[in-house]
Amino acid sequence: MSIFLVLAKFIFVMTLGYYFISAFQWFNYKIKRVIFHYTKPMWHIYFIILPLFLIAIFDNFIYQISITILYLIATIFWAYKLDKRVVITARVKRFFAFLIVGFGLFIFCPYSGNWLFHTIFSLIFAILFSTLSEKIVAIWYKNQAISKLKSMPNLKIILVTASFGKTSIKNFIYDIANGELKTHKTPRSVNTLLGIIRDINDNLSSDVELYIVEAGARLSGDIDEIAKFINPQIVVIGQIGGAHLEYFGSLDRVRAVKLEALNSNRLKTCIAHSSTNLKDKAIIYDELVSGVRSTLDGVWFDMSLDGVKRHFSANLLGEFNSYNLAAAILACKAAGVKNINLDSIKSVEHRLQRIDANGKVIIDDSFNGNLNGMLASYKLVSEFKGRKIILTPGIIEGGSGVNIELSKAIDDVFDILVITSALNENELTKYIKKAKIVRLFDKSKMGEFLSSNTMSGDLILFSNDAPSFV
Incomplete structure (x- = not known):
C-alpha cells in the first residue's frame, strides 16, 4: 500500500x-x-x-x-x-x-x-x-552573446520600443533595409533580455550588417538593461500610451521606462514619437507625416525627408501604419540605406491583416491590444457597406475605463459583438444598444459559430486576442 x-x-x-x-x-x-x-x-x-x-x-x-x-x-x-x-x-x-x-x-x-x-x-x-x-544559465548565455557582439564591431544595431506598434516598426525596418543590407531582426514578439540573448547566440550570423532589436518592459529597468547590453547606435521610440498602466501606474512612468532606451553609450540617432516629449533631443517622426489616407485597400501619405516632400504608399491597413512606416524610413536612412522604398513592405501577421475568403472580408487584428489602435481599426472598417461582426475580449492591459470607450465605438460601427472572454464583459456591454451581443468564451467553438452565423458579404474583425488563460 x-x-x-x-x-x-x-x-x-x-x-x-x-x-x-x-x-x-x-x-x-x-x-x-x-x-x-x-x-x-x-x-x-x-x-x-x-x-x-x-x-x-x-x-x-x-x-x-x-x-x-x-x-x-x-x-x-x-x-x-x-x-x-x-x-x-x-x-x-x-x-x-x-x-x-x-x-x-x-x-x-x-x-x-x-x-x-x-x-x-x-x-x-x-x-x-x-x-x-x-x-547561472543566463549568465553563461549572456557572456556568450557579449563575446559574439564584440566579434562584430561593424554591426549596426537599431533598438525599437514603444507602448504599441514596436513589432510593426521593427518588421518594416527589416523589409526596407534587407534588400540593401544583410539584416536580421529579433523573431516574432521576442523583446526581453533573455530572448534577445538567445537570438544573438542562436540566430545572429557573423555576416549580418544590421540587427533590429525589439525591447519591451514589465518592470522599471528592463529596457535600460537591454539598451546597455546591446548598445544600439540608433534608437526608435514609438508612441507612448496607456498599455501596461497596471504595471507602471502612470503615463509618466511608462514614458520614463521607454526612455531608458537612450541609455546606450554608442547612441548616435534617436527617432521618436511626439508623445515621448523629446522634441529637442530626437527626430520627431510623426510631425514629418501629412496627407494620410487610409482605406481597406491600403495607406497613402506624404513625408518630409531632408526638406523634400515625398509620397509613399503601402498595401497595409490602418492610418497609424503611415506613422510606423515613417519611423522605419528614418531608421533605415540613419542605418545607411540609400534606396528607400516601400515595395517590399509586407503586412505584419495578425495586425490588420486582410484575408478574403468565401466572399467574406476577414480582418485579423488579433495582436492589437491598445485603445488607440483598436479604435483606429473600427474607424477603418466603418466604411464597409455590408454587415460587420467583431470578435474581441476587449483590452486586457490598459487601465480602468478603456473597455467602456470600446463599447461606445463598437455600438457605432458593428452589427454583432462577439465577446470572447468574460474578463471585460461588463464594460464591453455597457453602451451596446444597437449591436447584437453574443458570448463565446469557448474558443474551440469559434469556427462552428462563424460558419453558421456569417455569410458572403460580411466583414469579420478579430480585435485583440485573448488566450484561454485570460
Whole structure:
C-alpha cells in the first residue's frame, strides 16, 4: 500500500507542478505577475488552494487516492481546453527535474508521511533551485552573446520600443533595409533580455550588417538593461500610451521606462514619437507625416525627408501604419540605406491583416491590444457597406475605463459583438444598444459559430486576442 501512496503523491505533485509551470511560462516567469496580475485568479483556487486543502483535511488513504485521480483528470481536461499550453523547453524540463529531486529527498524526511508537507517542500525546492539554475544559465548565455557582439564591431544595431506598434516598426525596418543590407531582426514578439540573448547566440550570423532589436518592459529597468547590453547606435521610440498602466501606474512612468532606451553609450540617432516629449533631443517622426489616407485597400501619405516632400504608399491597413512606416524610413536612412522604398513592405501577421475568403472580408487584428489602435481599426472598417461582426475580449492591459470607450465605438460601427472572454464583459456591454451581443468564451467553438452565423458579404474583425488563460 505504501508504494501506491508514494505513487499517488508523485502524480499529485507532478500535476500541481504542471499547473505552476504553465502559469509561470504564460507570465514570463515573474512570480509577482502570477500572484497579483493573474487574469484567471479562480484557477489558482481550483488547481492550487482547493487540492492542497483537500489533501490536508483528508488523511485517509482511499480519500487521498481519490483526490489525486480527480485532480489529475480535472487538470488534463483543463489543459486540453487551453489554446496555449505549456511549451516543453529546456527550462521546463529543468523545473520538473528539480521537482522530482525535491520529491525524492523528502521521502527520507521524518515528516514524509504528511502529504501536504511533502507537496509544498517539493514545489518550493523546484522553484528555488530552478530559479538559481536559470540565473547561472543566463549568465553563461549572456557572456556568450557579449563575446559574439564584440566579434562584430561593424554591426549596426537599431533598438525599437514603444507602448504599441514596436513589432510593426521593427518588421518594416527589416523589409526596407534587407534588400540593401544583410539584416536580421529579433523573431516574432521576442523583446526581453533573455530572448534577445538567445537570438544573438542562436540566430545572429557573423555576416549580418544590421540587427533590429525589439525591447519591451514589465518592470522599471528592463529596457535600460537591454539598451546597455546591446548598445544600439540608433534608437526608435514609438508612441507612448496607456498599455501596461497596471504595471507602471502612470503615463509618466511608462514614458520614463521607454526612455531608458537612450541609455546606450554608442547612441548616435534617436527617432521618436511626439508623445515621448523629446522634441529637442530626437527626430520627431510623426510631425514629418501629412496627407494620410487610409482605406481597406491600403495607406497613402506624404513625408518630409531632408526638406523634400515625398509620397509613399503601402498595401497595409490602418492610418497609424503611415506613422510606423515613417519611423522605419528614418531608421533605415540613419542605418545607411540609400534606396528607400516601400515595395517590399509586407503586412505584419495578425495586425490588420486582410484575408478574403468565401466572399467574406476577414480582418485579423488579433495582436492589437491598445485603445488607440483598436479604435483606429473600427474607424477603418466603418466604411464597409455590408454587415460587420467583431470578435474581441476587449483590452486586457490598459487601465480602468478603456473597455467602456470600446463599447461606445463598437455600438457605432458593428452589427454583432462577439465577446470572447468574460474578463471585460461588463464594460464591453455597457453602451451596446444597437449591436447584437453574443458570448463565446469557448474558443474551440469559434469556427462552428462563424460558419453558421456569417455569410458572403460580411466583414469579420478579430480585435485583440485573448488566450484561454485570460
